[in-house]
Amino acid sequence: MVNIDGQLVEDDKAVLAISNRGYAYGDALFETIRVNSGVILFWEDHYFRLMASMRILRMQIPMQFTPEFLEKEIINLVTENGLMNSSVRVKLIVNRVSGGLYTPSSNEIEYNISVVKLNSNFYTLADQTYEVTLFKDHHVVTDLLSTLKSNNKLVNILGGIFAEENGFDNCLLINSNKMIIEALNGNLFLVKGNVIKTPPLSDGCLRGILRTQLIRILEKLPEYTVEESSISPFELQKADELFITNVITGILPITKFRKKEYDSKISKRLLGILNTRIRLGD
Structure with missing residues (x-):
């Protein structure tokens, strides 16, 4: 399952329009987040970085985009995917809504969230050459x-x-x-x-x-x-x-x-x- 603008959708049915500005112009931001057993690591830092980045890109931040709202969206998606007892890689993408060419017709945004299971609940060091x-x-x-x-x-x-x-x-x-x-x-x-x-x-x-x-x-x-x-x-x-x-x-x-x-x-x-x-x- 993935979350597209608050709606849960099966992975194989999740689609983006070719007019999506993240696809068409790279007009998007993302956060890569680690969740361990239902706990979002460093959530405050992630949230404030996302908000600051959206302001720099002149994106319109929705009123509901509070830390509590986005945290709930992430945890609900982790739960729906049966991963509450696992370590999870979360990707939260925010893009400006479709419309316009280089100059957008609106600064409103859309978002989507996806999750992938990781192997360990804690950080490890592999004994390998790098x-x-x-x-x-x-x-x-x-x-x-x-x-x-x-x-x-x-x-x-x-x-x-x-x-x-x-x-x-x-x-x-x-x-x-x-x-x-x-x-x-x-x-x-x-x-x-x-x-x-x-x-x-x-x-x-x-x-x-x-x-x-x-x-x-x-x-x-x-x-x-x-x-x-x-x-x-x-x-x-x-x-x-x-x-x-x-x-x-x-x-x-x-x-x-x-x-x-x-x-x-x-x-x-x-x-x-x-x-x-x-x-x-x-």
């Missing part, structure tokens, strides 16, 4: 729009194809200033000694939900210094650790970039702290 490379064919613009989770993801798509064709597990994206901003599927963190860096939003990286969570955790750990500052490609080969974050996989350590191999001690520690916070409902 090699990345730089994707240089296209750059991400250093701009406020690049920080939004919109469905304009051609750079990520082409980067994914490049990685697959060349035998890499992922690519790191760079901005127009040749600074590293993120991976194809999440934010990047770099560890050097007791300093943990992640690119700033001003460099064009996604305003990631788990990025926000980890920064909050690190700010409370006196043994580490957390910095939101630009990362050059040169710094990657001097780092002790690199890892990728997103709300679905949690923390994903990078084990190799070019000839450099990395440890994952801090990644494992942070993942343990993250899972503890989830268990405690913090």
